[in-house]
Amino acid sequence: MPKVSNWQIGRDCEYPYDGHRPARQWSIIFDLNKCIACQTCTLACKTTWTSGKGQEYMFWNNVETKPWGGYPLAWDLRILEQLGRQDWGANGEYLGKTLVEAAPENERVLHYAPVDEDWMYPNIGEDDCGGGTVDGGMHQASLPHDQWFFYLPRTCAHCTYPACLAACPRKAIYKREEDGIVLIDQSRCKGYGECVRACPYKKSMYNPHTRTSEKCIGCYPAVEQGIQPQCVVNCIGKIRVMGFINPPAKARADNPIDYLVHEKGLALPYYPQLGLEPNIYYIPPIHADRDYLRQMFGPRVEDAIEAYRKLPEDPRASGLLCLIGSTDRIMHRFDVKKGMAYGYDEAGAEIVRVPVTEDVIVRAPFDAKLGASRHNTP
Amino acid sequence: MNHVLHSPRNPSRSGALRRAALWTCASGALLAACKGDSKPAGTPPTPARTPAPPISALEVRAVSGDLSKPDPEAPYWAEVPAGQVALTAQAMVTPRSAKTMTEAIEVAAAHDGKYIAFRLSWPDRDKSEAGRLGQYSDAAAIQFAVKDVATTPVMMGAPDQPVHIFHWRAQYQRDAEQGKPTMAQLYPHMSIDMYPMEFKEAKGGTPEQQEQFSPGRAEGNPQSYEKTGVDEIIAEGISTSAVQAGHSGAAKGTWKDGWWTLVITRPLAVEGGSVLKAGAETGVAFAVWQGGEEEVGSRKSIMMSWLPTKVL
Ligand code: SF4
Ligand code: SF4
Ligand code: SF4
Numbered sequence: 001m002p003k004v005s006n007w008q009i010g011r012d013c014e015y016p017y018d019g020h021r022p023a024r025q026w027s028i029i030f031d032l033n034k035c036i037a038c039q040t041c042t043l044a045c046k047t048t049w050t051s052g053k054g055q056e057y058m059f060w061n062n063v064e065t066k067p068w069g070g071y072p073l074a075w076d077l078r079i080l081e082q083l084g085r086q087d088w089g090a091n092g093e094y095l096g097k098t099l100v101e102a103a104p105e106n107e108r109v110l111h112y113a114p115v116d117e118d119w120m121y122p123n124i125g126e127d128d129c130g131g132g133t134v135d136g137g138m139h140q141a142s143l144p145h146d147q148w149f150f151y152l153p154r155t156c157a158h159c160t161y162p163a164c165l166a167a168c169p170r171k172a173i174y175k176r177e178e179d180g181i182v183l184i185d186q187s188r189c190k191g192y193g194e195c196v197r198a199c200p201y202k203k204s205m206y207n208p209h210t211r212t213s214e215k216c217i218g219c220y221p222a223v224e225q226g227i228q229p230q231c232v233v234n235c236i237g238k239i240r241v242m243g244f245i246n247p248p249a250k251a252r253a254d255n256p257i258d259y260l261v262h263e264k265g266l267a268l269p270y271y272p273q274l275g276l277e278p279n280i281y282y283i284p285p286i287h288a289d290r291d292y293l294r295q296m297f298g299p300r301v302e303d304a305i306e307a308y309r310k311l312p313e314d315p316r317a318s319g320l321l322c323l324i325g326s327t328d329r330i331m332h333r334f335d336v337k338k339g340m341a342y343g344y345d346e347a348g349a350e351i352v353r354v355p356v357t358e359d360v361i362v363r364a365p366f367d368a369k370l371g372a373s374r375h376n377t378p
Numbered sequence: 379m380n381h382v383l384h385s386p387r388n389p390s391r392s393g394a395l396r397r398a399a400l401w402t403c404a405s406g407a408l409l410a411a412c413k414g415d416s417k418p419a420g421t422p423p424t425p426a427r428t429p430a431p432p433i434s435a436l437e438v439r440a441v442s443g444d445l446s447k448p449d450p451e452a453p454y455w456a457e458v459p460a461g462q463v464a465l466t467a468q469a470m471v472t473p474r475s476a477k478t479m480t481e482a483i484e485v486a487a488a489h490d491g492k493y494i495a496f497r498l499s500w501p502d503r504d505k506s507e508a509g510r511l512g513q514y515s516d517a518a519a520i521q522f523a524v525k526d527v528a529t530t531p532v533m534m535g536a537p538d539q540p541v542h543i544f545h546w547r548a549q550y551q552r553d554a555e556q557g558k559p560t561m562a563q564l565y566p567h568m569s570i571d572m573y574p575m576e577f578k579e580a581k582g583g584t585p586e587q588q589e590q591f592s593p594g595r596a597e598g599n600p601q602s603y604e605k606t607g608v609d610e611i612i613a614e615g616i617s618t619s620a621v622q623a624g625h626s627g628a629a630k631g632t633w634k635d636g637w638w639t640l641v642i643t644r645p646l647a648v649e650g651g652s653v654l655k656a657g658a659e660t661g662v663a664f665a666v667w668q669g670g671e672e673e674v675g676s677r678k679s680i681m682m683s684w685l686p687t688k689v690l
Contacts (some may be wrong), residue, residue: 051573051574051591052573052574052591052592052593053561053573053591053592054561054592055591056561056565056568056570103472104476105472106472106473106474106475106476107472107473108472108473113512113672114511114512115511115512116510116511116512119511167473169471169472169473169616169617169675169676170617170619170675171617185597186593186594186596186597186599187594187597187598187599188599189594189599189601190601190675191601192674192675192676193511193512193514193674194473194675196511196512206511206512207592207593207594208509208510208511208561208564209561209592209602210592210593210594210595210599210601210602211594211601211602212593212594212599212601212602214593
């Protein structure tokens with residue numbers, strides 16, 4: 001089996017096809033410290049793409065509450081517990097097996113098959129501190145660990161080495177050369193569901209009406225026009241940015257994605273040990289349990305949290321975070337100078353500028369000119 | 379009769395409609411509950427039956443009767459001997475079944491000068507017709523070589539060595555008999571406020587606009603439309619199978635006491651496909667999928683070589 005280079009695990013890993021990086025790679029970064037689980041992203045995707053028959057349960061974008069929530073249920077636990085030990089070496093090299101390396105001999109990847117019931121509770125555990133009835137008390141108080149949680153928004157990761165693509169015996173799944181978006185060819189898919197079984201993130205879903213499998217399309221019609229995906233531009237918390245990521249050796253410090261992932265090490269891939277080189281990246285939630293975060297984001301999570309805490313001393317990084325959510329357009333470059341952050345399109349034209357620190361305006365409680373008191377309640 | 383195969387309508391939609399769909403935020407179709415009926419309880423154990431003798435070649439006898447209609451109970455089957463052929467789990471490509479789910483298939487064949495019919499029987503504990511997520515259909519297929527059977531690889535053919543396949547699924551037969559199941563039939567307890575362009579009081583949009591919300595249909599994928607019982611397929615190697623329009627074949631399967639009995643019938647000559655002639659020697663191959671054992675696609679039991687076949 002061919003070996004492909006996977007920078008996220010610091011080594012080469014097995015993949016059924018030869019390694020090939022597309023000309024550009026679609027990528028989203030999420031700042032998990034800011035997500036409020038408003039689900040606006042989920043509904044933005046749902047109303048745009050999956051309101052048809054057979055898509056009733058289908059949320060290409062979902063937001064789940066960790067550690068207990070999951071859509072489908074326990075997708076993460078079910079694949080992690082099969083994979084066995086997942087140790088990392090001191091130099092950042094992953095010592096365990098990837099899903100392809102751990103595949104039984106009759107399969108292409110180690111996997112599990114979710115059933116209908118698993119997809120039926122997309123919000124399970126969300127803001128769910130009650131114990132059922134009012135007199136049931138706080139079930140959070142009875143959890144077997146310290147009280148912490150965070151919201152995890154997820155789309156397809158348009159992986160560099162997609163498990164869905166690897167598993168499809170019809171070769172109906174392909175990765176686009178122009179942007180790395182992974183698509184299921186809806187004219188060729190026969191609904192075998194191999195991708196639904198194989199994707200560890202469970203981002204390929206079965207449509208029983210069309211009898212084909214469907215997945216997040218990365219909003220390619222928008223991306224082709226230089227516009228970020230629906231779930232990104234509609235994000236209420238302004239926690240997301242979509243752009244193009246380069247592998248570390250080709251990273252550009254003025255590319256917003258490269259800067260946050262490679263230069264600052266602020267954003268990390270999730271479950272990199274699965275070996276797919278997923279292209280959604282997370283700024284880890286700094287108050288969540290470290291062991292849990294290390295399992296999810298790998299050994300560099302401590303450094304990422306450290307870098308996040310130092311943001312107030314870092315005008316360039318904090319300037320970039322201010323740009324996130326401030327434009328619908330795809331930012332290919334950014335700059336921060338004299339207290340202002342700028343975003344540029346592919347041609348180098350400015351598409352957005354925001355102050356790194358907004359002016360604070362203090363207004364007196366009484367407006368003498370109008371002779372009226374100022375209240376913030378009607 | 380002239381049977382001609384051609385590729386089905388496969389309109390490649392322009393990006394414009396998709397882009398339009400992106401900016402037209404249709405109403406959210408939200409799921410309130412979708413608990414469905416559980417699988418029927420286990421079926422009684424397979425009763426013993428006398429197995430047909432193993433065969434290494436198949437004779438297709440001429441019978442009198444109309445073979446254009448598939449009929450597993452037709453009287454002419456009494457005149458035709460059945461033989462047993464061994465199958466093994468497909469082992470060339472992954473993903474594949476961990477073990478052989480269908481170890482043998484019983485085969486009989488007859489022709490009436492125009493049509494040729496194959497009667498296949500195999501044991502299968504449960505009748506599986508698929509429908510919902512993770513449910514797979516029982517299925518069987520007969521494969522013929524389009525060119526010289528001696529040089530055509532039995533595993534789905536090869537470039538310029540096409541194979542012609544008749545692929546029956548219990549799911550497709552159910553479509554033909556009862557119509558393609560609606561979402562409400564598949565998930566009886568599901569509730570949905572509305573589908574785009576199908577509001578309760580006012581149906582809107584052209585069929586083409588409505589299809590934009592069903593990607594498989596919008597792309598003209600034969601998989602997404604109601605089936606006639608058997609798919610006719612041309613393949614030139616693994617992962618290349620393409621469903622053909624034309625439907626020169628027909629099939630009828632019945633499941634009883636843990637056995638499927640299936641008749642697939644086809645014209646002897648299919649232009650653009652395989653052509654069988656009385657007096658000529660050819661080869662056929664069979665495949666079986668046990669849906670209840672999660673067999674689908676490359677997870678199947680197959681023959682490792684062509685079964686020499688003589689049309690008498
Ligand atoms: S819209 Fe943004 S803040 Fe709201 S749930 Fe989605 S990612 Fe989180
Ligand atoms: S996240 Fe899953 S569905 Fe998306 S590209 Fe990766 S393996 Fe495929
Ligand atoms: S990128 Fe587009 S298709 Fe994918 S989850 Fe976001 S909105 Fe949905």
